[in-house]
Amino acid sequence: MTASDAVLDSRTWLVLAAPFVGSFLGVVADRWPRGEPFLGGRSHCPHCRHTLGALDLAPLVSWVALRQRCRYCSRPISAWYPSVEVAALLIAIWAALVIPAALAWVTVLFGWALLTLALIDLKVFWLPSALTVPLGIAGFAAMAFHLEEGPHDQLIGAVVGYAAMRGVAWLYRRFRGREGLGGGDATLLAALGAWVGWLGLPTILLYAGIGGLIVLMASSFGGRPVTLTRRLAFGPYLCLGGWLVWLYGPLQFDW
Numbered sequence: 001m002t003a004s005d006a007v008l009d010s011r012t013w014l015v016l017a018a019p020f021v022g023s024f025l026g027v028v029a030d031r032w033p034r035g036e037p038f039l040g041g042r043s044h045c046p047h048c049r050h051t052l053g054a055l056d057l058a059p060l061v062s063w064v065a066l067r068q069r070c071r072y073c074s075r076p077i078s079a080w081y082p083s084v085e086v087a088a089l090l091i092a093i094w095a096a097l098v099i100p101a102a103l104a105w106v107t108v109l110f111g112w113a114l115l116t117l118a119l120i121d122l123k124v125f126w127l128p129s130a131l132t133v134p135l136g137i138a139g140f141a142a143m144a145f146h147l148e149e150g151p152h153d154q155l156i157g158a159v160v161g162y163a164a165m166r167g168v169a170w171l172y173r174r175f176r177g178r179e180g181l182g183g184g185d186a187t188l189l190a191a192l193g194a195w196v197g198w199l200g201l202p203t204i205l206l207y208a209g210i211g212g213l214i215v216l217m218a219s220s221f222g223g224r225p226v227t228l229t230r231r232l233a234f235g236p237y238l239c240l241g242g243w244l245v246w247l248y249g250p251l252q253f254d255w
């Protein structure tokens with residue numbers, strides 16, 4: 001690919017737009033759980049309430065150039081926004097490297113939606129159906145458009161994903177006497193099934209389980225004891241599993 005091809009490639013634009021989208025996703029994930037509108041409203045420094053201008057809000061650049069401090073009161077700026085901007089950028093680069101141009105846009109939108117869901121679930125243990133349901137419909141529509149044979153596997157994936165997660169939640173409640181998984185996890189797995197098809201579901205659950213275990217073990221080494229009652233947001237691990245299966249397909253087992 002020559003330099004001029006790269007300029008014309010839609011994937012280049014996705015990568016360039018990513019930090020700005022990340023900025024917006026940071027606002028959404030921060031304000032939505034608090035019931036604040038995420039469109040409109042000027043940004044303020046949380047310490048001195050000074051209204052921030054374009055110079056203060058350029059993705060990544062401002063945070064680095066201002067040495068992580070507010071220009072007006074010199075108090076530290078949270079790493080939240082730059083972290084989300086970097087994550088959105090990495091998602092776009094990852095997709096651009098792995099996915100052909102025809103599916104790059106839907107892949108990056110899928111990844112950004114998963115990032116937003118993971119952040120909200122980490123923050124407040126909530127997977128808003130106002131995002132998971134449209135995500136599932138979008139996956140179904142994208143695959144209906146893309147697959148010649150029709151999105152049958154995706155339809156089954158959505159139904160089986162929802163039912164499987166509901167089943168696990170029911171078993172958990174029955175044997176442990178309390179809620180373990182939220183209804184949001186079932187809707188999320190249904191949405192992921194609508195993207196990857198039912199064949200991808202076992203791999204998603206495997207990756208999600210491994211991811212959750214690694215984080216639990218890491219945090220117990222870090223001094224936080226693992227107890228059976230400790231609450232763990234499962235959504236971020238499902239999101240990660242869904243992302244990996246979408247990019248690389250389900251694991252193949254040769255029996």
Ligand SMILES: [Zn+2]
Binds near residue numbers: 045
């Ligand atoms: Zn300030």
